[in-house]
Amino acid sequence: MARIDLVDLAHSYGGNDAPQETFALKPVTMTWRQGGAYALLGPSGCGKTTLLNVISGIITPSRGKILFDDKDITPLSTQKRNIAQVFQFPVIYDTMTVGQNLAFPLKNRGVPKAEIDKRVAEIGRLLDLEPYLNRKATRLTADAKQKISLGRGLVRSDVAAVLFDEPLTVIDPELKWQLRSKLKALHRELDLTMIYVTHDQTEALTFADTVVVMHDGRVVQSGTPAELFDKPAHTFVGYFIGSPGMNILPAEVKGREARIDGHVIALNRSYDSLPAAAKIEIGVRPEFVEVVAPTPGLLTAKIERLDDLGRIRFARARLGDAKLAARAPAGFTSSDGTAGLKFDPAHIHVYADSLLVEGAA
């Protein structure tokens, strides 16, 4: 049980002298609360697995420190850290039974036999593996194997955090739900810090109470799912989270107005001191843009197609070079393939060089 602090942590596979742009993990300082359920979300190659491996000690970071409850554990080997990790593909010791698999980490640490038996029985019960304890682990299905991998982490009573590296990749979709709810239940029951790496936003948003979004080796935002949805701190977050993602449109912003192609879009807040050289964009989620019949004064877009998601319809449109998605109200049709766009001013965000700018009230 511990709080985990990352202090100016960075890692480069090419050594510290490599230019910082090439770092797999760019400097990050953040705190992981004891007992939190975190998701590390980002596309492939964004550095999330590197960060996870740095925390578990498989990789020694080229810069910075990791503190467990204020104790610097950066130089410690994986064995000496109280970390459990579940990998993408189930790791099972083939020759052992399920019970022996679960006992393995304790046996390696010289725990007395009676204590091992007690822990194994307890974890077997928690993970619903009881009927299989005496069976060979190789003969089980992928999700059972993944549970055993998890069990080997949980069986140690001193474990500070459980790290998951895309653990559901090889699991059937219907079982994914079951296993994920099992993880949530375990999290509540055991009060463990859990860090869950994934590139699947549904997985991240349903599992975690704090989602950490990574992009290009950098932590771009960390917050609750609602925060990520309502107020993306980076255009990447807006685009990556939500389906369809946030519309990002180049615009000129001055005071309480944004201009696209000479059309004025009202903003709720005032943006007066935007950096001069920065690339200015506005971001608005498709849920807060509506397509209506073309009306003078409204921005006009070309409709490419309508996606019917059942409960809601999204129009895929084109505005100059930019692509855009917008909510299509019931009964909306377009006679000539164009439509007017109605923006909800309360949900328009302004980005300078991809970073969110807070406007003045």
Added chain:
Amino acid sequence: MDKTINQKAWFLVLPVFLVVAFSAVLPLMTVVNYSMQDTFGNNQFFWNGVGWFKELLDPSTDLGGRFLASLGRNLFFSLVILAIEVPLGIVVALSMPRQGWTVAACLVILALPLLIPWNVVGTIWQIFGRPDIGLLGYVLNAIGIDYNYVSNDIDAWVTVIVMDVWHWTSLVALLCYAGLKSIPEAYYQAAQIDGASRWAVFKAIQLPKMNRVLLIAVLLRFMDSFMIYTEPFVVTGGGPGNSTTFVSIELVKIALGQFDLGKAAALSLVYNLIILIVCWIFYTVMTNAGNERKPQEGAV
């Protein structure tokens, strides 16, 4: 379902039948034919029934005594080289680098002995071990070890075994290395997190994952060493006395030395049968090991 009857198919498989008949069946049948007869030269043959086979399995006769003694020597030889080459091959594979240019260098060095023809290997060791001009033999005698593979039984055995280890450990090592390379990195990382010692990693991960290649290695090495002929023939010629006369050497002595075609044919058939049976046992063990790995449907 109705079976399609197409007699043309027979013509298509006919070439295969012919090739197999001439390359395998006819020679084998000739051997079977010889094994039932005795000859005193001049192409005169006399019917002997299963006489030779009875003699072969009876240690009190000359033929049976020689066959069973050489069979015993051969089995002992195979067991000794397996006991040395398999653990040694595993150790070599474990200590090989996993990446970098050294991998290629190691692979080339390991592959070298495998590329040398048997009789050349025999010649190399025959000269290498000579006490008068061979580097190994001369040095051993110079430091006070009385070593002479021509006159001493044990020295001859040691030479033949060391030669086989030198020639074939690479094969075991390369097979094991391939097995080791197929283990995903996550296994080692998980073992690290589970606090496993080096020995525990070997026992829990590396050895089970090498299981199948090791079986293949054992099979190949057993078969090869059980059929060994050229190398010991070149080095010791089966001597001193009969001490390194393995089954194949005995067979050649009977067939070509004494021209006892009947005895030699019977011996070949029994020899062949032993190899077939061992092959079958290995095959059964290997396929069963494969079946065990299939995940059970509906478990959990």
